[in-house]
Amino acid sequence: MGGVMTHSIRWKRPRFNALSYLVFALVLVLGLLNPAHAYAELSDKALRNIPSGAPDLDPKTGSLLAPILIPRVPGTPGSAAVQHHFVDFFVRELPGWRVEWHNSTSKTPATGDTDVHFTNLILTRDPLWAQIGDVGRLALVAHYDSLYRPEGFIGATDSAAPCAMLMQVARGVDEALTQKWEAMEASGDAGMGLEEEKGVQIIFLDGEEAWVSWTATDSIYGARALAETWESEVHPPLSTYRTPLDSINLFLLLDLLGTADPHVPSYFSTTHWAYQGIAKIEARMRKLGLLVSNPKNAFLPDSEKTADQFRGAFVQDDHVPFMMRGVDVLHIIPTPFPLVWHTMDDNAEHLDPGTVADWAKIVTAFAAEWLELDEFVSQLNPSTEKQAIRDRTEL
Ligand SMILES: [Zn+2]
Numbered sequence: 199m200g201g202v203m204t205h206s207i208r209w210k211r212p213r214f215n216a217l218s219y220l221v222f223a224l225v226l227v228l229g230l231l232n233p234a235h236a237y238a239e240l241s242d243k244a245l246r247n248i249p250s251g252a253p254d255l256d257p258k259t260g261s262l263l264a265p266i267l268i269p270r271v272p273g274t275p276g277s278a279a280v281q282h283h284f285v286d287f288f289v290r291e292l293p294g295w296r297v298e299w300h301n302s303t304s305k306t307p308a309t310g311d312t313d314v315h316f317t318n319l320i321l322t323r324d325p326l327w328a329q330i331g332d333v334g335r336l337a338l339v340a341h342y343d344s345l346y347r348p349e350g351f352i353g354a355t356d357s358a359a360p361c362a363m364l365m366q367v368a369r370g371v372d373e374a375l376t377q378k379w380e381a382m383e384a385s386g387d388a389g390m391g392l393e394e395e396k397g398v399q400i401i402f403l404d405g406e407e408a409w410v411s412w413t414a415t416d417s418i419y420g421a422r423a424l425a426e427t428w429e430s431e432v433h434p435p436l437s438t439y440r441t442p443l444d445s446i447n448l449f450l451l452l453d454l455l456g457t458a459d460p461h462v463p464s465y466f467s468t469t470h471w472a473y474q475g476i477a478k479i480e481a482r483m484r485k486l487g488l489l490v491s492n493p494k495n496a497f498l499p500d501s502e503k504t505a506d507q508f509r510g511a512f513v514q515d516d517h518v519p520f521m522m523r524g525v526d527v528l529h530i531i532p533t534p535f536p537l538v539w540h541t542m543d544d545n546a547e548h549l550d551p552g553t554v555a556d557w558a559k560i561v562t563a564f565a566a567e568w569l570e571l572d573e574f575v576s577q578l579n580p581s582t583e584k585q586a587i588r589d590r591t592e593l
Pocket of ligand 1: 345
């Protein structure tokens, strides 16, 4: 993570083709006729059914988080072990997610003439009937690499815990998503273009950290390469979205999360609507007694921020190459950074388990809301989930 800088950003307009205008007009008309088509908040019942995955996110014993708490410098065995941890999890527990690797190489100021290999891992779940260029996605993003120096650095908040949270988010929406899509297929709505096709993507990025000190070329190696690739891959003609980059409706980046009392501002006026959405979920979950942490202030306290209060200050991170290409970004990163930032103390001992579990719950609810899963999450039987967790622990 780099320092705070000021920058003026120009936003690209989304590209639409004639067909998508027609579909859009149709959806608009249907939306006006039937308010149920509008983006809706999750009900209290659905919020209560959002799993936290707390046991699996425990820093010491959690099956999702503990294996990531090792040094993960790009190109090292630790990095490969964590990649396997991610892929094993998806193959074993979430086989409906498409697994994609994105490789690139670069020299770094610390490694001289040697090419370092950077490996991004992308997990995608789209409606089975949808053409690849027609799916708009919520991209949930964190970097899994750890700092090169000091040697042995763990990066528990930076960004092992956010990676584990995203594994839990994927698991937390998977069953409801399956049920929603099965219901759409059963009713004949699937592929009729009545609703925008919505998918979800987890992106684990490599090479976020600078090897020597943060510059435009010594940082975010994986993100820069991926944004470039996805900008140049063109979908078939008549696709709703021109490229995989355009397919990202919202790039939600988690970073430096897991210590107690985070203060996460709203950085961008263009995505303040999304910030307000996730902040409201936090507030509602606290009021309903669904969160376990007890912070002095809300994690996300900036909902009332007004348009004139956005000064263009933001934190340099993996979103930059995407944002520069017009992608909408919601950056969930605390300012100030955790006190342990880039020190040997950024380890399991300094994570707050309640805060980690609560973030997973809040982001899962946000994803469920974005994917319009309300009635399907409401119908989930949480005792099934608890039983499933028990079964897994017994293995
Ligand atoms: Zn860092």
